[in-house]
Amino acid sequence: MALSNTAVPKYYGMFRDAVIRGEIPVNKEISMEMNRIDDLIANPGVYYDDRAVEGFIDYCESELTLTDGADLNLLDTFKLWAEQIFGWYYFVERSVYEPYEDGYGGHYITKKVRKRLINKQYLIVARGAAKSMYGSCLQNFFLNVDATTTHQITTAPTMKQAEEVLSPIRTSITRARGPYFKFLTEGSLQNTTGSKANRVKLSPTKKGIENFLTGSLLEIRPMRIDKLQGLQIKVATVDEWLSGDIREDVIGAIEQGASKVDDYLIVAISSEGTVRNGAGDTIKMELMDILKGDYINPHVSIWWYKLDSI
Numbered sequence: 604m605a606l607s608n609t610a611v612p613k614y615y616g617m618f619r620d621a622v623i624r625g626e627i628p629v630n631k632e633i634s635m636e637m638n639r640i641d642d643l644i645a646n647p648g649v650y651y652d653d654r655a656v657e658g659f660i661d662y663c664e665s666e667l668t669l670t671d672g673a674d675l676n677l678l679d680t681f682k683l684w685a686e687q688i689f690g691w692y693y694f695v696e697r698s699v700y701e702p703y704e705d706g707y708g709g710h711y712i713t714k715k716v717r718k719r720l721i722n723k724q725y726l727i728v729a730r731g732a733a734k735s736m737y738g739s740c741l742q743n744f745f746l747n748v749d750a751t752t753t754h755q756i757t758t759a760p761t762m763k764q765a766e767e768v769l770s771p772i773r774t775s776i777t778r779a780r781g782p783y784f785k786f787l788t789e790g791s792l793q794n795t796t797g798s799k800a801n802r803v804k805l806s807p808t809k810k811g812i813e814n815f816l817t818g819s820l821l822e823i824r825p826m827r828i829d830k831l832q833g834l835q836i837k838v839a840t841v842d843e844w845l846s847g848d849i850r851e852d853v854i855g856a857i858e859q860g861a862s863k864v865d866d867y868l869i870v871a872i873s874s875e876g877t878v879r880n881g882a883g884d885t886i887k888m889e890l891m892d893i894l895k896g897d898y899i900n901p902h903v904s905i906w907w908y909k910l911d912s913i
Contacts, residue, residue, distance in 0.1 A: 606650040606652050606692065607650060607651055608646070608648070608650045608651070610651045610653075611644055612640070612651055612653070612686050612690050613653055614656075614679070614682045615640055615686060615687075618683050619637060622637070630907075630908065630909045632891075632905070632907035632908075632909055633906065633907065633908065635894040636894060636904075636906060639893075639894070639896075639901075640687075643691060643720075643901065649691055649692070649693050649720060649901070650691070650692045651691060653690065655689040655690070656685060656686045656689045658748075659685050659689055659744055660677055660685070662748060663675055663677055663740050663743075663744070664676055664677060665780075665781045665783075666775065666781035666783055666784050667740060667743060667775050667780070668771065668774050668778050668780055669736070669771060669774070670770050670774055672774050672777075674780065675740075675771075677740070678733065680732070681737050681740065684724065684906060685737075685740075685741070687721055687904040688719070688721050688904065689719070691720035692717050692718065692719055692720060693717075693720055694715045694716065694717055695715070695716055696713055696716075697714055697716045698711045698712070698713055699712055699713075718866060719866045719868075720901060720902060721868075721904045722866075722867055722869065722902045722903075723854075723858070723868075723870075723871070723904070724869070724903070724905075724906075725886075725904070725907070726870070726872040727873055727875060727887075727906070727908065727909075728872070728874065728906070729874060729875070734842070734873070734874075735767040735842055735872070737870075737872065738757065738768045738840035738842060738872055739767075739768045739769070739770075739771045739772055741838065741840065741868070742755055742757060742768060742772065742821055742838060742840060743772050745838045745868070746772075746805075746812065746814055746819050746821050747787065747805065747814060749817070749837070750817060751817065751837075752818040752819055753817070753819045753820075753836075753838065754819070754820055754834065754835060755820065755836060755839065756821070756822055756823070756824045756836050756838075756839050756857075757822075757824075757841075758823065758824045758826045758831065758840075758841055758842070758853065758857075759826060759842040759843050759844075759847075760843055760844075760847025760849060761847075762823055762825065764842055765823040765824075765842060766823070769807075769811065769812060769821070769823065772812055773807050773812070776788055776805060784805070787803075787804040787805035787816075788803055788804070788805060789803070789804075790804070804816045810822055811823060826841070826844070826847070826849060827851065828851045828852075828853060828856045831853055831856045831857050831860075832856040832857075832859060833859070833860045834857070834860040835860055835861070835863050836857065836860060836864065837866075837867055837868070838870075839857045839861065839867075839869045840869075840870045840871075840872065841853060841869070841870070841872070841873075842873070843872075843873050843874070844871050844883060845873040845874065845883040845887075846873055849882055850882060852882045852885070853882075854871055854886065857869055875909070890905050893905060894907070
């Protein structure tokens with residue numbers, strides 16, 4: 604399907620139909636997010652494209668594995684959340700320098716550039732909902748499918764918690780289930796003087812996980828502002844940002860550096876948490892303003908599951 608500014612997203616449409624039939628109970632926060640998606644569908648300036656969504660799903664289900672090495676089959680919730688990230692686009696006019704054909708000089712022309720709508724996604728889901736696996740799938744996709752050189756980070760209250768995002772990627776590299784991962788892992792990491800064709804293209808290293816084809820890096824960073832501020836990152840996952848006793852707004856610090864990169868993505872995933880009077884309470888009040896419509900921000904996706912309000 605080509606770009607459409609009237610189409611209903613495939614997986615959201617299935618979810619909405621199930622909610623209307625009464626098969627899936629939803630709380631008021633999810634209901635408000637559904638209203639925001641319906642507004643995007645009705646907005647003629649926002650376009651839906653299912654090709655990137657289906658590409659993400661095909662990549663995950665044909666190449667990736669779980670932490671224990673079993674084949675990965677995406678949950679319906681994963682498809683619904685990923686559709687929010689990869690499905691929505693808008694166009695902006697940008698002045699672009701175009702050189703003359705002879706290579707001497709050039710001029711500026713105005714072009715329409717397609718940009719991804721969603722830059723931040725907040726997932727507040729109950730424990731045991733495989734949130735870290737979802738973050739791992741997103742990091743894996745951008746690390747290996749994005750042809751540009753990307754710097755990606757994952758952070759959590761402790762370094763061991765952040766390992767939960769990298770662990771399934773390491774297992775996928777070890778198993779090399781699909782044809783693309785077989786190609787990326789073919790060769791030897793010790794081959795540093797011979798042909799580059801005989802070197803491994805994707806490997807866990809001391810830095811994190813490196814893609815040597817594009818020079819991309821996925822690494823773990825401590826959840827502290829002084830360790831996260833100013834990084835020009837393409838993708839960041841913040842795990843359990845409500846569960847730890849965090850007194851700093853690390854998501855804002857990440858966004859400050861990421862805003863220098865086109866089409867950056869920040870995914871904050873956590874369970875509800877028990878720590879009070881932290882930075883998370885302030886962020887949750889802002890998220891509620893967005894859901895209510897008091898603060899209009901179409902670049903943020905919020906899936907807030909609260910069992911006590913169903």
